[in-house]
Amino acid sequence: MKSVLYQIRQDMASYTKSEQKVATYILHQPERVIHMSAEELAQAAKSSAASVTRFAKLICEEGLPGLKIRLSAEQSMDTDLYDEVAPDDDLNTLKKKMLFRTSQALHATNDDLSSEAIAQAVGLLQTHQQINIFGIGASALVAGDLVQKLLRIGKSAFQTTDVHLFSSSLQSVSLLVLISNSGETAEALKLAALAKTKQIPILAIVGDTLSTLAQQGDVVLTHDHSGEGLALRTAATTSLIAQLYVVDILYYCLLQTDFEHYLQMIRDSRQTIKQFFD
Amino acid sequence: MKSVLYQIRQDMASYTKSEQKVATYILHQPERVIHMSAEELAQAAKSSAASVTRFAKLICEEGLPGLKIRLSAEQSMDTDLYDEVAPDDDLNTLKKKMLFRTSQALHATNDDLSSEAIAQAVGLLQTHQQINIFGIGASALVAGDLVQKLLRIGKSAFQTTDVHLFSSSLQSVSLLVLISNSGETAEALKLAALAKTKQIPILAIVGDTLSTLAQQGDVVLTHDHSGEGLALRTAATTSLIAQLYVVDILYYCLLQTDFEHYLQMIRDSRQTIKQFFD
DNA sequence: TATTTATTGAAATAATATTTCAAAGATGCT
DNA sequence: AGCATCTTTGAAATATTATTTCAATAAATA
Numbered sequence: 026m027k028s029v030l031y032q033i034r035q036d037m038a039s040y041t042k043s044e045q046k047v048a049t050y051i052l053h054q055p056e057r058v059i060h061m062s063a064e065e066l067a068q069a070a071k072s073s074a075a076s077v078t079r080f081a082k083l084i085c086e087e088g089l090p091g092l093k094i095r096l097s098a099e100q101s102m103d104t105d106l107y108d109e110v111a112p113d114d115d116l117n118t119l120k121k122k123m124l125f126r127t128s129q130a131l132h133a134t135n136d137d138l139s140s141e142a143i144a145q146a147v148g149l150l151q152t153h154q155q156i157n158i159f160g161i162g163a164s165a166l167v168a169g170d171l172v173q174k175l176l177r178i179g180k181s182a183f184q185t186t187d188v189h190l191f192s193s194s195l196q197s198v199s200l201l202v203l204i205s206n207s208g209e210t211a212e213a214l215k216l217a218a219l220a221k222t223k224q225i226p227i228l229a230i231v232g233d234t235l236s237t238l239a240q241q242g243d244v245v246l247t248h249d250h251s252g253e254g255l256a257l258r259t260a261a262t263t264s265l266i267a268q269l270y271v272v273d274i275l276y277y278c279l280l281q282t283d284f285e286h287y288l289q290m291i292r293d294s295r296q297t298i299k300q301f302f303d
Numbered sequence: 304m305k306s307v308l309y310q311i312r313q314d315m316a317s318y319t320k321s322e323q324k325v326a327t328y329i330l331h332q333p334e335r336v337i338h339m340s341a342e343e344l345a346q347a348a349k350s351s352a353a354s355v356t357r358f359a360k361l362i363c364e365e366g367l368p369g370l371k372i373r374l375s376a377e378q379s380m381d382t383d384l385y386d387e388v389a390p391d392d393d394l395n396t397l398k399k400k401m402l403f404r405t406s407q408a409l410h411a412t413n414d415d416l417s418s419e420a421i422a423q424a425v426g427l428l429q430t431h432q433q434i435n436i437f438g439i440g441a442s443a444l445v446a447g448d449l450v451q452k453l454l455r456i457g458k459s460a461f462q463t464t465d466v467h468l469f470s471s472s473l474q475s476v477s478l479l480v481l482i483s484n485s486g487e488t489a490e491a492l493k494l495a496a497l498a499k500t501k502q503i504p505i506l507a508i509v510g511d512t513l514s515t516l517a518q519q520g521d522v523v524l525t526h527d528h529s530g531e532g533l534a535l536r537t538a539a540t541t542s543l544i545a546q547l548y549v550v551d552i553l554y555y556c557l558l559q560t561d562f563e564h565y566l567q568m569i570r571d572s573r574q575t576i577k578q579f580f581d
Numbered sequence: 582t583a584t585t586t587a588t589t590g591a592a593a594t595a596a597t598a599t600t601t602c603a604a605a606g607a608t609g610c611t
Numbered sequence: 612a613g614c615a616t617c618t619t620t621g622a623a624a625t626a627t628t629a630t631t632t633c634a635a636t637a638a639a640t641a
Binding site for chain 4: 584586588590591592593594595596597598600601602603604605606607608609610611
């Protein structure tokens with residue numbers, strides 16, 4: 026179904042005078058209209074209740090209540106939220122834009138994640154006792170998150186941003202997890218090459234499906250990175266959040282392979298922290 | 304504003320029998336309810352119109368029409384997404400649940416963030432050259448994110464999870480940023496006490512508004528942590544994401560105080576990385 | 582300008598939501 | 612259990628809100 030606001034704007038020219046009054050008011054204050062009666066809207070738009078309901082029926086089969094319902098459904102989908110964050114946005118606009126953008130990224134990431142890739146990734150995590158995770162910049166944070174998660178269920182996981190140290194940590198029994206938004210991070214690519222020589226499998230968590238790193242991975246999980254093109258690093262955090270989201274889903278899929286057991290380990294680890302440090 | 308469906312589910316236990324009938328129907332068929340009259344809904348839920356409108360008013364100040372409007376705004380949200388992630392969920396269900404939960408957390412966080420608190424926080428960041436950021440566990444990642452962001456715009460920022468080292472780093476000119484989901488982390492509270500003795504101001508980023516840490520902060524930014532009660536740490540990542548989201552908004556508000564200047568610094572820092580490391 | 586046609590809003594009507602109230606049911610007390 | 616009290620319930624009464632009617636007015640056409 027089309028947006029009512031859009032439709033009203035489109036058809037504005039074909040409306041009569043009083044219809045235009047009502048239409049204009051609705052376009053300017055859609056969120057207020059939602060909580061107005063026909064009479065109130067008529068007053069606000071300097072028209073009559075009759076004109077209001079006539080207009081409502083014109084737009085929407087179910088009359089004014091139906092129109093209000095459709096307006097409400099559209100409220101959450103504000104129009105120019107796609108814009109780059111602007112220097113003079115007020116906090117509300119900023120919040121809306123960020124929320125919108127983040128939601129977009131998560132939806133897109135959901136679409137990107139295939140069952141097969143996740144299943145294969147879980148397989149790799151299960152079959153390797155030692156898991157070495159590398160990411161640099163913001164991706165280092167994601168690496169850190171994955172380490173924390175794996176340690177909690179008794180997996181041996183290691184992370185550092187020190188490439189020398191990291192290289193030394195790679196054992197023949199390791200699984201190498203490479204995290205990179207662009208998929209072109211030089212350090213990650215070098216580590217991938219190193220892993221190849223040692224026949225260590227690579228799990229790549231990458232934004233760009235077509236990147237070099239995405240091609241190197243034995244298993245590749247991709248996430249949304251559509252915001253990266255924007256001038257400001259507005260999207261940096263959305264990419265970060267998308268990466269964390271991928272890790273989270275991967276983690277829960279791993280838990281599912283032995284749910285009760287892992288759950289108990291997580292409980293234990295929480296308990297231990299509580300007992301000794303709180 | 305909280306999700307009505309969520310609220311209904313939460314409060315289900317406290318409802319009377321006929322209220323539960325109505326509530327259950329709404330939870331199962333929210334998108335149909337939107338187009339039903341009180342009488343129709345009563346029939347469908349095997350109750351009476353009176354009970355329906357009574358229930359509507361209980362949930363929503365503006366009665367049944369208002370409830371329909373709010374339901375419409377929430378359209379298309381599956382009811383059982385509120386559940387804890389289950390051991391036998393397939394990937395699609397898992398993805399839906401996670402996405403839903405994350406969106407919820409972000410919305411709630413948006414509602415929690417007040418302009419005043421953000422403005423004060425920005426003020427603190429502006430007026431202090433040295434910014435010391437502490438978080439432990441998942442919050443350490445958030446601390447890391449904030450450090451990266453601040454360094455990019457030429458602020459002197461420091462983070463470590465080593466409390467001894469961290470204590471030594473606190474100067475009289477420092478701003479102490481404490482990040483904690485529960486707001487009860489022992490280490491953070493000790494650092495808060497230390498800061499008090501040195502008269503160093505505290506910016507707290509906390510999930511729980513009523514926590515000890517929230518009370519200690521000179522400025523307090525809160526984020527959603529509603530998922531924390533859940534058995535499994537399903538919510539751990541949503542809290543983390545909510546924290547990152549707060550940091551992101553804070554950061555952009557800081558940028559706005561001198562937009563072009565900061566933007567240029569960010570561009571320069573990207574350029575430098577590209578030139579020397581890619 | 583006279584005639585037709587379209588538009589408008591006040592009032593009448595219809596639809597819908599809400600409140601009232603008496604009956605049924607649940608709860609607690611002896 | 613038996614009685615009293617408080618709660619819940621739905622049918623009917625009422626109030627609110629939306630819609631249609633229709634006469635008046637304005638615009639368009641010849």
